[in-house]
Amino acid sequence: MKRPPRTSTPNRHLIARRTGDPRDQAEAAEWMKEHRGRPAIKPPPTAGRAVNALIKPLAKQFSGPTRHELDAQWSEIVGPQLAQFTRPEKYQGGALVIRARGPAAALVEAQSAQILARVATYSGKKPQKLKIIQGPLNPEPKKAKARPDRIVKVKAESKRTLTLEETLENWRKEIERREGVRLPPTSSSD
Numbered sequence: 001m002k003r004p005p006r007t008s009t010p011n012r013h014l015i016a017r018r019t020g021d022p023r024d025q026a027e028a029a030e031w032m033k034e035h036r037g038r039p040a041i042k043p044p045p046t047a048g049r050a051v052n053a054l055i056k057p058l059a060k061q062f063s064g065p066t067r068h069e070l071d072a073q074w075s076e077i078v079g080p081q082l083a084q085f086t087r088p089e090k091y092q093g094g095a096l097v098i099r100a101r102g103p104a105a106a107l108v109e110a111q112s113a114q115i116l117a118r119v120a121t122y123s124g125k126k127p128q129k130l131k132i133i134q135g136p137l138n139p140e141p142k143k144a145k146a147r148p149d150r151i152v153k154v155k156a157e158s159k160r161t162l163t164l165e166e167t168l169e170n171w172r173k174e175i176e177r178r179e180g181v182r183l184p185p186t187s188s189s190d
Contacts, residue, residue, distance in 0.1 A: 066091070069123065077118045082107060087137050096127040105134040 044050075067088050075083035085104035089097040096119060100108050108115065112130045120126030162170070172183050 070096075070119070073122050077122055078108075078111070078115055082111070085137070089133060091127065094128040095131050096129075097131045097133060099133045099135060099137060101135070101137050105132045108132050 045053075067090055070077070070088040070091075074086075074088060077083075078086060082104065085101045086108055087099050089099050091097070096116070098108055098115075108130070109132060116127055116130060169185075172185070175181070176183055
């Protein structure tokens with residue numbers, strides 16, 4: 001029996017699956033390769049990424065080190081004892097701004113030339129001057145601990161509907177129990 005001539009049909013890949021013949025499968029693969037659409041166009045980058053790609057090299061070139069870069073090396077720059085009482089705030093307009101606690105500001109000012117030289121060694125850009133802000137060192141904000149949601153269960157003494165005063169009193173008691181604080185009793189408005 002003679003095989004019928006091959007014709008290109010829109011469903012050639014389906015025929016190849018049904019027959020299982022290697023020649024049909026090869027023909028179906030060739031047909032799909034020829035009739036495949038164009039690849040999807042890659043979407044443009046977001047504005048933030050595009051601007052960041054331009055600004056980041058310029059920021060390194062024209063501005064100094066960031067506070068986070070200095071924070072990582074701060075105890076090596078100023079020494080471990082002075083690092084306890086000082087913290088870099090920002091690098092602004094060629095000046096390094098440092099926050100110092102109490103009398104440590106005088107020590108920073110006395111060592112300002114050495115600190116500026118060490119900052120230049122670590123960051124590659126020497127600040128022109130040092131500004132000192134005297135005040136408390138605020139620690140980095142701590143992340144709040146994830147607490148599971150608490151469901152407050154109000155115990156009703158009976159099937160009757162509670163009044164507003166009773167509901168507020170139950171709520172006050174529940175807060176006192178949960179938080180461990182004493183709250184003033186709710187006042188009844190007569």
